[in-house]
Amino acid sequence: MKNNKFKSGFVSIVGRPNVGKSTLLNRILGEKIVAVSDKPQTTRTTIRGILSDEESQIVFVDTPGIHAARSRMNRAMVDAAYGAISGIDLLLLVVDAAAPRDDDFVRQTAAKTGAPVFLVLNKVDRVEPRERLLEMMAALSSLHPFAEVVPISAQSGANVERLVELVRGRLPEGVPYFPDDILTDQPEKVVCAELVREKVFRLTGEEVPYATAVVVDSFKERENGVIAIAATILVEREGQKGIVIGRKGAMLKRIGQAARQDIERLLGTRVFLELYVKVQERWTERTAVLRELGYE
Ligand SMILES: Nc1nc2c(ncn2[C@@H]2O[C@H](COP(=O)(O)OP(=O)(O)OP(=O)(O)O)[C@@H](O)[C@H]2O)c(=O)[nH]1
Ligand SMILES: [Mg+2]
Numbered sequence: 001m002k003n004n005k006f007k008s009g010f011v012s013i014v015g016r017p018n019v020g021k022s023t024l025l026n027r028i029l030g031e032k033i034v035a036v037s038d039k040p041q042t043t044r045t046t047i048r049g050i051l052s053d054e055e056s057q058i059v060f061v062d063t064p065g066i067h068a069a070r071s072r073m074n075r076a077m078v079d080a081a082y083g084a085i086s087g088i089d090l091l092l093l094v095v096d097a098a099a100p101r102d103d104d105f106v107r108q109t110a111a112k113t114g115a116p117v118f119l120v121l122n123k124v125d126r127v128e129p130r131e132r133l134l135e136m137m138a139a140l141s142s143l144h145p146f147a148e149v150v151p152i153s154a155q156s157g158a159n160v161e162r163l164v165e166l167v168r169g170r171l172p173e174g175v176p177y178f179p180d181d182i183l184t185d186q187p188e189k190v191v192c193a194e195l196v197r198e199k200v201f202r203l204t205g206e207e208v209p210y211a212t213a214v215v216v217d218s219f220k221e222r223e224n225g226v227i228a229i230a231a232t233i234l235v236e237r238e239g240q241k242g243i244v245i246g247r248k249g250a251m252l253k254r255i256g257q258a259a260r261q262d263i264e265r266l267l268g269t270r271v272f273l274e275l276y277v278k279v280q281e282r283w284t285e286r287t288a289v290l291r292e293l294g295y296e
Helices: 021-029 072-083 103-111 130-141 160-170 188-203 238-245 247-267 287-292
Strands: 007-015 047-052 056-062 090-096 117-122 148-151 213-221 227-235 271-279
Touching: 007 021, 007 160, 021 047, 021 056, 021 090, 021 117, 021 160, 056 160, 072 287, 090 103, 090 160, 103 117, 103 130, 117 130, 117 160, 130 148, 148 160, 188 213, 188 227, 188 247, 227 238, 227 247, 238 247, 238 271, 247 271
Parallel strands: 007 056, 007 090, 090 117, 117 148, 227 271
Antiparallel strands: 047 056, 213 227
8 A cells, every 4th residue: 555645736837938838748748738839929828737647646837938028918928827826836947948048037937936946947959068058057056946957858858757756746745636537627629729729830930820819619529430620710811811721722731731630649539620711800909809719
């Protein structure tokens, strides 16, 4: 018989845009449930990813990158990230080890929580030589009494298991918050919408991703086990609609194919995905739409 008591807790993942927070969550869970792209501000809402085993349940909270927000939607994103800093058991403050240091941000963000803070240096695969990484760890360590300073590569997975071990070691005793067989508290529909949105982020250029939202209109399991999903890609202008559809529908087809593959992997079944594109002017500034999309 085990004499260890069950442990559980909430662990928020925060940091600047594009440092690899969502990549880390997907890596920890071993499944892709949140959107990742090489463009900043990919994540728009807080999303919980749940890691359960016999002795513990860790509820990781992925958050939008903290930045100087101007638009209404971006302000809501940053508010959501700050909202995830309090009332938690542990904070993972992620920095890009290959980017210039951002000491004020690190110091101020770490000071905002009452919880212990792990400083996570991500993208160490891009830091050469090793001495540089050690120097950086030493310099950053002096900014806050961090409970741990952990270098990782979310992309390759290097040291991520070790990070999870350290997180587990910090959890208080407690009961599981969620059933042990779910990866996220988001409905499947919402995860699927995110995976479609990710493809728009990845496959289209500069302006379009930021003008895009995705809503799953229907999600039905057919008798043959195939899941039929219909989703609408919202954009702000006609020109953007043209880009998303592409020449003879080529772009929409690529988006659909890539999204379907991810969704099939996640759901473990064949998927029939139908995509529509709709212009909704200035939706990123409209409260009602932002609410409906869960961004505000
Ligand atoms: N080389 C390298 N790239 C990484 C690593 N982790 C993430 N990336 C890349 O960094 C980019 C941003 O990753 P995301 O996970 O979307 O970053 P994020 O912090 O969630 O970004 P926002 O949601 O915009 O705040 C993507 O192109 C990733 O593939 C890593 O360990 N090494
Ligand atoms: Mg993200």
